[in-house]
Amino acid sequence: MLAPEMNQIKKMLPLWLESSKRHCSNGKVASYIPELSKSPIDALGIHIVDSNGHSISEGDAGLSFTMQSISKVFTLILALMDNGEEAVFDKVGMEPTGDNFNSMLKLELVQPGIPFNPLINAGAIAISSMIAGKDALEKSERVLSFLRLLSNNSSLNWDLDVYRSESATANLNRSMAYFLKDNGVLKGEVEHVLDVYFRHCSVSVTCADIAQMALILAHNGLNPLTGDVLIPRRYVQIAKTFMTTCGMYNASGEFAIQVGLPAKSGVSGGILTIVPGRYGIGLVGPSLNRKGNSIAGVDLLQSLSQQFDWSLF
Known part of the structure; x- marks a missing residue:
């Protein structure tokens, strides 16, 4: 059974995703790696998983992409x-x-x-x-x-x-x-x-794979579904700090202000994001802005973070 906030996310996510998807036409798919130029420019998908293993997928979340x-x-x-x-x-x-x-x-x-x-x-x-x-x-x-x-x-x-x-x-x-x-x-x-x-x-993943990895980071190296410690807490702390200060290339400061969550993007359009102690989020949107981040993905994460007051700041 989904928690109340997850229920609210599930209800509103299709609308927000379609709104963000309109930005895809304002970006470009990465082409400096020729194989990435084959990615669908209008794709946008997201997968969110909580500490109990309950998840929500929307849009093109099943699209395979490389981690970059x-x-x-x-x-x-x-x-x-x-x-x-x-x-x-x-x-x-x-x-x-x-x-x-x-x-x-x-x-x-x-x-x-x-x-x-x-x-x-x-x-x-x-x-x-x-x-x-x-x-x-x-x-x-x-x-x-x-x-x-x-x-x-x-x-x-x-x-x-x-x-x-x-x-x-x-x-x-x-x-x-x-x-x-x-x-x-x-x-x-x-x-x-x-x-x-x-x-x-070049490791190939889906949004669900990225969200599960993010969930481990959101719980400081602990897999909340099994109780296993997979990463020492100190090293997750270091990684999350870098994600906050450097994870969105040279738009990391802007992302910290607008979204306020530790994240890491890739030029395939993927974004890994965490809501500490709560959610792992995997997102893909191959259309990139001038800084190399998913243009629709950043917009969608901004909508979610502002609606649910997720920002760490």
Whole structure:
């Protein structure tokens, strides 16, 4: 049986979703990764799950999409579990940049030449090098197993078409990776590290998978449905802080004001959002605004947060 607020959400969500969907025509589907350009520009879907496992789906929630930058939250957590805070933040900073997610400008301009945070591309590439494993495939399989555990979906896998498309067009990411290697930030062979990075970005999910992962974060690493602690609380705290300050690229401040929830977006149009202690939310809307976030998805989350007073601020 749905709780009163969930009942109200279920009643109003179709109307809000259709209202937000009108914004899709004002954005563009990501095309710099050619395979992503095939995404439906007018799609919008959302899945919300509560602490009792009750859920609501609306719109195109069953659409498969790749995690892209949403995966960076979980590779950060896994790297922290593998190495500890001191080792991770010796190579990656803790600050927002204000720059585009794929910018390498400050790697050279700002000493000591480490990425500003783990959620921009340079930082996530550095983090990918810290995942434990004897080779790129074992590291990638550990990330995949972790995502399967958190989503409670053993069938999660890589979208190999997207993976190959990313790898074939990743000139800028390669430039950053070689620069990081030259600066002593990157562990291991550049191409092996990039392979791990491309694979975790290309994990195929639905909104329900993302919502379940978000629910674990909303409960500080505890799966409320089983009572199992899957992530140390401290590492979830770190991840949620980065999601709040850096999770929506260089629109994170605007998102904090308008929505006020920890979130992480990806250029496939996915957004993972949490209402701490209450809900995990997965959303997809491939039409992106100029900052690389789902244009209709952000609007829908703003409507929900303001209607139900979810903002942390």
